[in-house]
Amino acid sequence: MAKVEIYSGAYCPYCDRAKALLTRKGVPFTEYKVDEDDAKREEMLGRANGRRTIPQIFINDAHIGGCDDLHALDSKGELDQLLSA
DSSP states (O other): OOOEEEEEOTTOHHHHHHHHHHHHTTOOOEEEETTTOHHHHHHHHHHTTTOOSSOEEEETTEEEESHHHHHHHHHTTOHHHHHHO
């Protein structure tokens, strides 16, 4: 199973939507709440090439992007391939 990490925040519907998709697929993920941890926010900025919006999602250390990017991969049938790697 792939290593999935999500940088998220409280009261973020996009974060909830991304996590719901992964949960429906039975994919475990590690969540970092950047609104509670300044060090994790800085880490996210570095890993996501300065992107500040949340969520920022990584699969096997590759930057996927945000919620819309995750759903786009799923719509194209590419997400399952990434998650099984």
